[in-house]
Amino acid sequence: MKLFLNLWMAASLMLFTGNSYANDAHKHEKGQSNVAAENVMYSGDVKVHVTGLVCDFCAQALEKVFGKQEAVQSINVDLNESLVSVTLKEGHTMSHQKLIQLIVDSGYNVDKVEASDHE
Template sequence: MKKFLLAALLLAATASQAAHHEMGHMHSHEGHVHDTMVDGQKLSVDAERFDNFVSAVPGDQIVVISVQGMVCDFCARGIEKTFGKDSSVTKIDVDLASGKVLLAYSPDTEIDRASIEKNILNNGLNTTAIQVVEK
């Protein structure tokens, strides 16, 4: 009986963790599902990281940049420096593991994709996608 209870507890815990993981991918914030972009593409960022980023800048526009060559923290420092000079950028996050850069822009900013791409290139990196989160 004890073994059965233990097994049931383990199963329940595993199922709970899996459900939590699933929630992480489909978590909604202020009524918007985070894995859909305005261009219809799927968002592939760490959900928890994304939620933390978004919750710190409510109302701002969020841009997710997919970057190639971003393998070194020391070499990615310039991203913060470069985008930090733009007064319309309110928050920056660099995720080395997924090769993504998250930017928050003040709500009235017109997102200039060419400028973003140039800033990434000025850091010696290449942009493969720029996604603007659906508001």
């Protein structure tokens, strides 16, 4: 019983003293960016290097979350490279903030973003 309570308290302390998950993700991503990322709009193909991708359930989460976006034509997840490749529909764009938020909402973090077309 004591062991259980101790573990419970330790976990609670970690939860309440740590930064929020979303904030951690955003800070990490910003640290990797060379541009004023919040203002960037992506089109065409976007490659996102994601942290925490370790299994098929992770990949499915990203597919489901991105698949619900009207702007997304297709998504491919490469576990070996921890790489998520998103193709946006012609004439559609996605903001940098939206892209990051979708990754975070799926439960993962962004390491860096590479895009052929952005403005």
